[in-house]
Amino acid sequence: MSQRVVDQSSILHRRQLSRRDFLTYMWLAAAGLLAAEGGIGTVASLWPRVQAGGFGGKIRAGDVDDFPLGSLTYFKEGRFYISHVEAGLLAFYRKCTHLGCVVPWRPDERSEDNLAPQGRFNCPCHSSIFDRYGLVHAGPAPRPLDIFPITIDGGLVIVDTGTIIQRAGFKESQVAKV
Numbered sequence: 001m002s003q004r005v006v007d008q009s010s011i012l013h014r015r016q017l018s019r020r021d022f023l024t025y026m027w028l029a030a031a032g033l034l035a036a037e038g039g040i041g042t043v044a045s046l047w048p049r050v051q052a053g054g055f056g057g058k059i060r061a062g063d064v065d066d067f068p069l070g071s072l073t074y075f076k077e078g079r080f081y082i083s084h085v086e087a088g089l090l091a092f093y094r095k096c097t098h099l100g101c102v103v104p105w106r107p108d109e110r111s112e113d114n115l116a117p118q119g120r121f122n123c124p125c126h127s128s129i130f131d132r133y134g135l136v137h138a139g140p141a142p143r144p145l146d147i148f149p150i151t152i153d154g155g156l157v158i159v160d161t162g163t164i165i166q167r168a169g170f171k172e173s174q175v176a177k178v
């Protein structure tokens with residue numbers, strides 16, 4: 001009569017291996033999920049943020065035709081103005097270059113530029129005055145209104161409110177040609 005000999009230690013070893021394998025797979029799966037999540041987050045953070053409103057990213061302001069020559073358009077959510085001067089479009093940060101008050105556009109005030117008879121920025125805090133180019137005409141403001149880069153893509157005007165540009169005066173290189 002043959003006798004079957006079962007090696008108990010071998011079965012135990014196999015069980016331990018499979019348990020160990022299971023734990024290894026779990027760790028690998030968890031690490032893979034974390035890596036994927038990190039990768040997706042990194043890609044998402046690198047993706048350009050083009051949105052309809054909101055300060056700090058790239059904002060779709062509208063079509064080129066929405067901004068006729070001499071017009072001033074306020075984007076409250078984006079915290080900027082778009083001014084259409086002869087050379088093209090400028091996007092001004094609404095923050096006064098003196099102490100940072102919000103500078104309102106006053107369409108009924110006498111103009112300080114030659115583009116139109118009326119309209120200028122009057123800072124309510126210490127009376128600085130800026131024209132359609134953002135240039136200072138009165139008050140303590142030390143420099144023109146800061147600007148944001150504009151790109152025009154297929155007729156769509158996009159303002160990058162994540163990049164603030166300080167300037168000493170007006171140059172045609174500051175505008176987006178239309």
Ligand code: FES
Pocket residue numbers: 096097098099100101123124125126127128139140141
């Ligand atoms: S904050 Fe605008 S003039 Fe002082």
